[in-house]
Amino acid sequence: MNPSYHIKSFCSIKNSQVSLNGNVVFESNTDSFSEFIKAAYKDQNTKYPKFFKMDNLSKLAFIAADILLKNENIDSEQDHNIAIVFSNKSSSLNTDRKHQESIQNKESYYPSPAVFVYTLPNICIGEISIKYKLYSENSFFIFDNFNAEHLLNYSNSLLSTNKANQVLCGWVEFDSENNYEAFLYLVAEDGKIKHSKQDIITLYNT
Template sequence: MNSDYYISSFCSIKNNTISLNGSKVYSDENIEFSEFIKAAYKSLNTNYPKFFKMDALSKLAFLAADVLLKNENLNSEEENDIAIVFSNKASSLDTDRKHQKSIDNEEDYFPSPAVFVYTLPNICIGEISIKYKLFSENSFFIFENFNAQHLLDYSSSLLATGKTDKVLCGWVELDGDQYDAYLYLVTKTGTTTHNKKNIIKFYNT
């Protein structure tokens, strides 16, 4: 398998800070996640009104992807051949809890459909795909911990078999007040080699 693929850019959101390629683009240390992510959306001029209806996991993934893909100067009016490979530990557990609570609070068993629609972790992929017209392969994997080797192998396979031109990869974890997003874009040309060492290095940046 061809290993000559490259990381063109990466974005992380953690500790109330958003970074692009290692440089801080937004930070607010004194507010909880729900307020932080809304404030970041407004500050970064994100244009996607449905954002405010998303669950917390989708907001986290969407904003990280939006920061990264805007930096790539993609044309959101045309279809982009970019696959998505995401992973996390908690799946959609944060939203699952809210869904169960809405069931428990309804005497006639009529849970909130607005919450129910987000009870799968891969729904966040759909939101990103709609905004940037990404209609290639997509997958969401659940691991106990961040799995750089799997991201490397799976994305390289997609590129090597010609299923896509680029791959948006990463880890998007949210459980209660704990969250951690790290996304990066793999391309066929560039200067930073897509290997396990660099994936982990940028994750820890």
């Protein structure tokens, strides 16, 4: 008989507001994502100097993951068997646009390496994995819309085959300064919320 899995905690970021398990932990009046995410970094006492060199998608995913994992008392100094399964619609399009602009910039002989390195969406997974020493499987999927069923089935498969003890799942979408959204949740055998398609959708829409 397959074990049942549960959602331990979840974090959402949208409209200049950060929520953890349904409770607002930080909000700002600014419409600028860049200003908002830097303020959230400072407010939540995040410690990762490389954060300021990341692209916007990575900053969004990193802050959501950091807040959630700290809440779960995941020690960044120890190795953890936590897989990561992310998804979005735009891939790394926002950074791709910036990279293309740097190529077409007649004042610059070469495109920016600092921008080019983030022209893959799964780079944000790497930043989180470095900070929290996560060496389990990871994947980044592209869908037209939030796909709760895929996250459910893929993460349950990782857990049931013992490829991970926990899975950090979710949706991290960044298209522009005022069009972004993150919804991450941690699933394991223990937790208060059943890991079902309907429960995932309910939390996502909260």
